[in-house]
Structure formats: C-alpha cells, structure tokens
Amino acid sequence: MTIATEIPTRTLVESLVREDATIDAGELYDVAAALGMSDQQVRLCIKRLVAEGQFTHEGRGRKAVLRATADTRGVLEPDLEYLRLMYAQDRGQAGWDGVWHLAAFAVPESQRTARDGLRDAIVGLGGAPIQGGLYVSVHAWEDRIRSAAAGLGVAGQLTTATTGDLEVGGVTAVRALAARLWPLERLAAGHERLLASAEHTLRTLPSADPTECLTLAVALAAEFSRALEPDPLLPPELLPRHWVGTTARKAVAECWVALDSAALPPIRLFRWYAGVVADITATT
Structure with a gap:
C-alpha cells in the first residue's frame, strides 16, 4: 500500500x-x-x-x-457546523442569499500583533481581501469577527457591512468576482489531490487489514483537512460548473461510510466525520 x-x-x-x-x-x-x-x-x-x-x-x-x-x-474536534454546511451546499440544500458580508479594520502599527491576529481570523473565516484592510465573505460571519476583534482588544476599530451589490475593478458578475477574489485554481488543485486520495482509499479498503484501514483513514483525514483549511466554502452559484470540490467531498463521504463499517477502533475524528455524513444523508 x-x-x-x-x-x-x-x-x-x-x-x-x-x-x-x-x-x-x-x-x-x-x-x-x-x-x-x-x-x-x-x-x-x-x-x-x-x-x-x-x-x-x-x-x-x-x-x-x-x-x-x-x-x-x-481543540481536536473539527468544526462540525462547517462540515455540515459544506455537505449541505454540495447537495443543493443551502443556497446563497446573494448577500456579500464586508469587514474592514484600521489598526495602527503600535498594535501590530492585534492587527495581524484580526487579519488571520478574518482570512481563517474565508475572507478575501478586496483592498487594504477590507475583506469580503459570502457567509454571515459578523458575530465571529466581532468576537475575535474583542478578544484582541480592537473591537472599536472594526467595521462590518452587508450589500447585495459588489463591484471590484469593474467586475460585477458573481462567478467572475469569486474567481478574482479567491484562489480557485489553488483550491481546485487541493481538491484534486483529495479526490485522488479518496479514490485510492475506496480501491484499497476491500483488501486492507486493520492497520492498513487505520493508515488509509489517517491519510484521508490529513488530505481532507489540507484541502478544506483554505476553502471559503463558496456556494455553487459562485463556483465553476462541475466544481471538483463537490466531486472530491462526495468521494470522501463514501470513504467515511466504508471506514465506519470496517470495524475500526473507536477513533474520535473518524466517528465525527462519519456522523456528519450520516446526519446529512438522513435529511435527503
């Protein structure tokens, strides 16, 4: 293997x-x-x-x-709400409401650590930079950003807003905006690797011994995290048609179902993933 x-x-x-x-x-x-x-x-x-x-x-x-x-x-528990939203979007169960969520901040150099921390929090929530200190998301992130800003002591230097109309450099079409704002090619490459890992897992599992099953599960979980960590979870309306992320995550869901029935030890991470897939499947 x-x-x-x-x-x-x-x-x-x-x-x-x-x-x-x-x-x-x-x-x-x-x-x-x-x-x-x-x-x-x-x-x-x-x-x-x-x-x-x-x-x-x-x-x-x-x-x-x-x-x-x-x-x-x-800290080991994955963001289960993020995973549920991801699969709901992939299955067409969570459409976009057309609202762009904006966040801006102006933190002075004297508070550089707080400034960097707030920027990292915003980017970690899927925010894309429009210009200096101004970021955009397609998700309602206001509460989480305000909480991060408060924790860093810069709540008074944060501005949030929403709009149904966004133009960046003359671009207004939503798919073109998404392609301009987020690194879709890099995200697609990560999901291509994830898809390859999932397909390898599905091919190998039927003949795998217990240690091999665990090894496959660990490798898949690592590739899953690597692909998802930078993913802003853009809704299908903003992504290229036949988005590889949807295909890759469907294959991963099949892997978690197969692994869950492979008599693996009760590993927390694998059970969480399988549980999310089961929850989403039950609603379809």
Whole structure:
C-alpha cells in the first residue's frame, strides 16, 4: 500500500485519539511504520506533546497508553457546523442569499500583533481581501469577527457591512468576482489531490487489514483537512460548473461510510466525520 500524502507526526498522533481520549501506542507505532515514520520519530513527538501538557503517558513502548488532556480534547474536534454546511451546499440544500458580508479594520502599527491576529481570523473565516484592510465573505460571519476583534482588544476599530451589490475593478458578475477574489485554481488543485486520495482509499479498503484501514483513514483525514483549511466554502452559484470540490467531498463521504463499517477502533475524528455524513444523508 502506497500513501502519497505527507503527514506530520503530530497530526498522526492527534488523529488516533479514541473516544475515551486515549491512544493505543502499539496501534500508533504500527500506523506510523506504514506511513514510513520511524519509532524514534514517534517517540520524540510523544515526548514533545507530553512536555507541552497535551498528553499524559502511562507505560512503556508499544504497551503504553497516551491520554489527551482536557485542553487537547477541546481543540481536536473539527468544526462540525462547517462540515455540515459544506455537505449541505454540495447537495443543493443551502443556497446563497446573494448577500456579500464586508469587514474592514484600521489598526495602527503600535498594535501590530492585534492587527495581524484580526487579519488571520478574518482570512481563517474565508475572507478575501478586496483592498487594504477590507475583506469580503459570502457567509454571515459578523458575530465571529466581532468576537475575535474583542478578544484582541480592537473591537472599536472594526467595521462590518452587508450589500447585495459588489463591484471590484469593474467586475460585477458573481462567478467572475469569486474567481478574482479567491484562489480557485489553488483550491481546485487541493481538491484534486483529495479526490485522488479518496479514490485510492475506496480501491484499497476491500483488501486492507486493520492497520492498513487505520493508515488509509489517517491519510484521508490529513488530505481532507489540507484541502478544506483554505476553502471559503463558496456556494455553487459562485463556483465553476462541475466544481471538483463537490466531486472530491462526495468521494470522501463514501470513504467515511466504508471506514465506519470496517470495524475500526473507536477513533474520535473518524466517528465525527462519519456522523456528519450520516446526519446529512438522513435529511435527503
């Protein structure tokens, strides 16, 4: 079995947290070996995570058990609402209302850290820069941006607005605007890689042993996160027709269904993904 996806050791460890917040070290070392990681590489990563207070460590070697701390458990959960919206859009169940959401800020150099933090929060929510300090999204993000600005101490320097009419550099057609504002070619390339990973998983799963199943699931989850992290979840009305992201995510959903029935250990991340797919399927 060949896995082309590059997976950081930390990502591997975090991916194998079970529903009881533990990691079976033997399972971890087996999957790491299948991904081409050495035991020493895994041991060093575990040592760092324990030193950072992310995990506790009980026992030795492959018989050890790692346990995620409360803080770690809190940050490992994916944004389930984001995933539900993603699949709802793909299935035509969440159309766009035609509203553009704008956010602008003017934070002085003396508050550079806060300025950078607010910009990162806006971009992380899918915002595209129009010009200096002005960003746009197709989603209602106001509450989350205001919360981020308040946390950074710059709430008074944030402006939000909505409009049904947006023109950038003379462009008004919504698909042309989306292509101008967001890096659609790069997003498409990420989803092409995701589609290839999903197709490989579907081909390989029927003959895979338990360790191979886990390895496939970890690699797919990593590629899924890599493709989705920069994705602003533009509605179909703004995307090129036959958008590869829709095809890739449909294939990934089929993988989670197949993996969920493959008697995998109760891994938290995989159960979350399978649960989202089940929720969306139940509404169709």
